[in-house]
Amino acid sequence: MTDPGSDLAEGDRVEVVVEAPAHGGHCVARLDGRVLFVRHALPGERVVAEVTEWRRGYLRADAVEILESSPDRVEPPCPYAHPGGCGGCDLQHVAGDAQLRWKADVVAEQLRRLAKLHFPVRVEALPTAVPRTGASESGAGPGSPLLGWRSRVRYAVDAAGRAGLLQHRSHQVVPIDRCRIAHPAVQELDLLARPWPDDDAIEVTASTGGDLAVLTRPSRGRAAAPGGDALTGDPVDFASSGGRRERLAGPAEVVEEAVGRRWRVPPEGFWQIHPAAADTLAATVVELLRPVEGEVAWDLYGGAGLFAAAVAAHTGARTTLVESSPIGCAAARANLTDLPTIEIVEARVETALHRRRITGPVDLVVLDPPRSGAGARVVRGIADARPRAVAYVACDPAALARDVGTFLGLGWRLTQLRAYDCFPMTQHVECVALLEPAG
Numbered sequence: 001m002t003d004p005g006s007d008l009a010e011g012d013r014v015e016v017v018v019e020a021p022a023h024g025g026h027c028v029a030r031l032d033g034r035v036l037f038v039r040h041a042l043p044g045e046r047v048v049a050e051v052t053e054w055r056r057g058y059l060r061a062d063a064v065e066i067l068e069s070s071p072d073r074v075e076p077p078c079p080y081a082h083p084g085g086c087g088g089c090d091l092q093h094v095a096g097d098a099q100l101r102w103k104a105d106v107v108a109e110q111l112r113r114l115a116k117l118h119f120p121v122r123v124e125a126l127p128t129a130v131p132r133t134g135a136s137e138s139g140a141g142p143g144s145p146l147l148g149w150r151s152r153v154r155y156a157v158d159a160a161g162r163a164g165l166l167q168h169r170s171h172q173v174v175p176i177d178r179c180r181i182a183h184p185a186v187q188e189l190d191l192l193a194r195p196w197p198d199d200d201a202i203e204v205t206a207s208t209g210g211d212l213a214v215l216t217r218p219s220r221g222r223a224a225a226p227g228g229d230a231l232t233g234d235p236v237d238f239a240s241s242g243g244r245r246e247r248l249a250g251p252a253e254v255v256e257e258a259v260g261r262r263w264r265v266p267p268e269g270f271w272q273i274h275p276a277a278a279d280t281l282a283a284t285v286v287e288l289l290r291p292v293e294g295e296v297a298w299d300l301y302g303g304a305g306l307f308a309a310a311v312a313a314h315t316g317a318r319t320t321l322v323e324s325s326p327i328g329c330a331a332a333r334a335n336l337t338d339l340p341t342i343e344i345v346e347a348r349v350e351t352a353l354h355r356r357r358i359t360g361p362v363d364l365v366v367l368d369p370p371r372s373g374a375g376a377r378v379v380r381g382i383a384d385a386r387p388r389a390v391a392y393v394a395c396d397p398a399a400l401a402r403d404v405g406t407f408l409g410l411g412w413r414l415t416q417l418r419a420y421d422c423f424p425m426t427q428h429v430e431c432v433a434l435l436e437p438a439g
């Protein structure tokens with residue numbers, strides 16, 4: 001398609017100077033008043049960018065030649081991370097500390113743009129899950145904390161039955177030998193060399209308790225094969241794609257270890273993907289909320305109950321977990337039997353608040369919605385219940401910024417923000433924001 005504003009068409013190449021990173025795994029560049037979102041580039045670089053997509057108001061492009069390179073540029077450790085290659089990682093060409101700065105800039109920019117709030121942001125690396133041996137100068141050699149962390153991987157299967165990962169913004173499967181960011185136990189499995197004529201996808205889980213499970217999604221016809229970001233680039237939505245699965249290997253429930261407990265969760269249910277994420281996020285929620293004995297709490301979008309368990313251990317009081325997925329609720333019921341003050345409500349949070357299935361007063365709220373965020377109605381419902389503090393755990397900075405904007409409009413303040421690199425090499429970042437009523 002051709003851009004009527006500048007006569008640019010998909011496939012055209014232009015020289016641009018790259019500016020700041022933007023939400024979505026790319027940087028901004030400008031050409032004759034047009035905005036280009038350029039992947040595979042770094043701020044400050046002069047590149048030849050090839051237009052990949054035309055949209056009203058902006059163009060998408062890939063940096064295909066680097067004319068002036070940033071000092072933060074490194075050789076991608078994965079051979080499939082290049083224009084037209086695997087779309088699972090956005091930042092393989094970026095040094096580890098620069099990935100943290102990139103993500104901090106994106107979170108700060110989203111807060112400025114969508115919540116009209118200037119707030120300093122620092123992104124912290126998570127403790128490494130894999131022993132560090134032989135790390136290269138870029139910090140991304142074998143044993144690097146940037147690689148080998150991904151405990152849940154979903155491979156797509158193409159029409160020829162080959163398994164791989166998806167191209168960026170495409171249903172095209174890129175066959176690969178192994179995914180370098182996957183947990184070593186996942187990389188060692190011989191799944192990618194085999195044909196999969198009867199399946200649409202293969203899902204692999206390597207749990208912190210040492211279990212390894214493989215599920216397949218039997219084909220519903222190739223035209224209906226699942227695609228999009230959820231298969232490769234969206235680590236958070238692993239559990240949300242629905243569909244029938246068959247267990248190929250491993251236990252029906254895997255053991256996860258977090259907040260001093262052993263959890264049994266089905267591999268198709270939600271669990272934090274980075275092995276260090278569950279403990280880090282739960283500790284941060286507790287650190288920010290400072291729960292004390294007797295305080296009543298809500299854990300909204302509670303999954304198997306990670307945050308409810310962490311908070312209830314301090315309060316010993318009624319904690320209501322709201323979760324819409326029957327799998328998540330069943331896991332919560334089975335895993336929290338020793339914490340009788342936790343009540344599980346199987347419902348959508350919007351419905352639970354609106355139909356008064358949960359009502360205030362409440363002291364503390366943990367809010368951990370999917371990528372779309374909580375939305376204004378849910379935020380208003382929480383504010384109406386008048387908690388003293390809300391810990392908002394967010395996997396999408398734009399959704400977080402929109403919801404923070406709603407809180408600010410209701411007279412609340414963002415008082416602390418912690419951000420973690422729970423998804424190294426990808427554009428994704430996890431934030432924990434503390435919101436408190438003003439005054």
Ligand SMILES: C[S@@+](CC[C@H](N)C(=O)[O-])C[C@H]1O[C@@H](n2cnc3c(N)ncnc32)[C@H](O)[C@@H]1O
Nearest residue numbers: 270301302303306323324325348349368369370
């Ligand atoms: C990001 S996960 C967080 C789960 C849990 N807090 C954890 O850290 O393990 C979001 C959860 O919200 C659930 N969910 C999605 N939409 C929902 C809704 N409208 N109401 C309630 N739960 C929802 C999903 O099933 C998923 O378990």
